[in-house]
Amino acid sequence: MKKLSINLGLNSYAIIIEDDLLFHLSFYIEQIYHNDKIFIITDDVVAKYYLDTVIEGLKFRYDVETIVFPNGEASKNIDNYVYLVKELLNKNIRRNHLLLALGGGVVGDITGFVAATLYRGLPYVNVPTTLLSQMDSSIGGKTGIDFAGRKNIIGAFKQPKLVLIDPRVLNTLSQREFNNGMGELIKHAAIGNKELFNKLKSKPLIDENIIFESLTVKKQVVEKDEFDVNERMLLNFGHTFGHVIELKYNYKHGEAVAMGMLMAIKLGIDLGVTKKTCYEDILAIIKAYDLPCEAFDYKAYLASAINDKKNLAGKLNFILLEEIGKAIIYPIEESKLKELL
Numbered sequence: 001m002k003k004l005s006i007n008l009g010l011n012s013y014a015i016i017i018e019d020d021l022l023f024h025l026s027f028y029i030e031q032i033y034h035n036d037k038i039f040i041i042t043d044d045v046v047a048k049y050y051l052d053t054v055i056e057g058l059k060f061r062y063d064v065e066t067i068v069f070p071n072g073e074a075s076k077n078i079d080n081y082v083y084l085v086k087e088l089l090n091k092n093i094r095r096n097h098l099l100l101a102l103g104g105g106v107v108g109d110i111t112g113f114v115a116a117t118l119y120r121g122l123p124y125v126n127v128p129t130t131l132l133s134q135m136d137s138s139i140g141g142k143t144g145i146d147f148a149g150r151k152n153i154i155g156a157f158k159q160p161k162l163v164l165i166d167p168r169v170l171n172t173l174s175q176r177e178f179n180n181g182m183g184e185l186i187k188h189a190a191i192g193n194k195e196l197f198n199k200l201k202s203k204p205l206i207d208e209n210i211i212f213e214s215l216t217v218k219k220q221v222v223e224k225d226e227f228d229v230n231e232r233m234l235l236n237f238g239h240t241f242g243h244v245i246e247l248k249y250n251y252k253h254g255e256a257v258a259m260g261m262l263m264a265i266k267l268g269i270d271l272g273v274t275k276k277t278c279y280e281d282i283l284a285i286i287k288a289y290d291l292p293c294e295a296f297d298y299k300a301y302l303a304s305a306i307n308d309k310k311n312l313a314g315k316l317n318f319i320l321l322e323e324i325g326k327a328i329i330y331p332i333e334e335s336k337l338k339e340l341l
């Protein structure tokens with residue numbers, strides 16, 4: 001068992017990482033929740049694999065209700081939000097009842113948003129079941145839905161009361177979903193933990209230690225910047241170019257981030273900021289996890305990437321690596337970027 005404490009004053013919470021945790025969630029939930037009712041929100045795929053197990057482990061202690069919606073990003077929308085709120089009200093939820101998100105980032109983000117808004121805020125526990133949600137979206141308190149063709153455009157910061165991670169559930173993930181999560185995990189290692197990065201080269205089993213290390217990188221950044229105005233930008237390494245690729249092609253987020261990292265490294269090398277060996281280092285790991293590594297020329301994407309960035313008085317902040325394990329926020333004058341093109 002590994003425990004990580006996220007220290008955000010009154011919004012602090014613990015993350016527990018433990019094999020087979022899914023069988024006895026109540027052991028940890030009892031420590032933070034003393035009412036009698038829990039509302040589980042999950043998607044149909046996760047429900048098929050794990051809902052019975054979770055209910056079995058809760059029902060001797062709690063009265064459990066469940067709401068299941070179709071899996072996939074398309075469910076992270078306003079109609080589904082309305083559906084969830086109506087279902088919860090039909091089931092007589094009260095403002096001191098607990099929501100439990102059981103699933104990947106889609107379930108976590110929309111359940112968190114319901115928890116942030118229904119009755120102006122309900123407690124919720126996150127039980128992330130994809131690699132991406134376990135090592136990334138379960139920390140940070142960002143919740144929300146997609147709207148008007150834009151991702152995560154409506155949302156709120158809302159910290160869970162507790163995050164419970166069972167690495168064993170990763171066994172049922174498709175290879176592509178697993179590798180997609182690896183994209184972000186490689187990013188965490190690249191920006192903040194060289195030892196973890198070197199470990200990943202040999203494709204180790206993703207166990208509680210590796211998830212812990214990856215979450216620790218994000219924890220250190222999030223604790224300094226709960227509301228995403230400064231340091232948290234470091235987590236966007238690979239995302240400026242990644243977002244452009246994700247929108248343009250049919251890549252998953254983690255896949256696009258993998259390519260975005262390669263492009264950001266090329267940019268950093270051209271600017272004389274990034275150590276040249278970083279490119280081969282990251283390329284080797286990206287290939288090992290079958291993530292796409294087509295050699296997109298960053299210059300062709302720079303103009304779109306500039307549009308994607310917040311323009312701060314003529315300067316653009318890029319996240320660059322100095323070396324593996326060390327990312328920096330690097331402000332570049334727009335004019336200097338244009339020289340590169």
Ligand SMILES: NC(=O)c1ccc[n+]([C@@H]2O[C@H](COP(=O)([O-])OP(=O)(O)OC[C@H]3O[C@@H](n4cnc5c(N)ncnc54)[C@H](O)[C@@H]3O)[C@@H](O)[C@H]2O)c1
Binds near residue numbers: 104105142143173180
């Ligand atoms: N809040 C944040 O900070 C944050 C960070 C990163 C990503 N996100 C969001 O997360 C979402 C993506 O999350 P995701 O990649 O987890 O996608 P997802 O929730 O859609 O899950 C991917 C697929 O895996 C299935 N699945 C989930 N767990 C499984 C398991 N254990 N075994 C088998 N199948 C399983 C799901 O049913 C789904 O079909 C995006 O909407 C993104 O915006 C949020």
Ligand SMILES: [Zn+2]
Binds near residue numbers: 184239253257
């Ligand atoms: Zn990301």
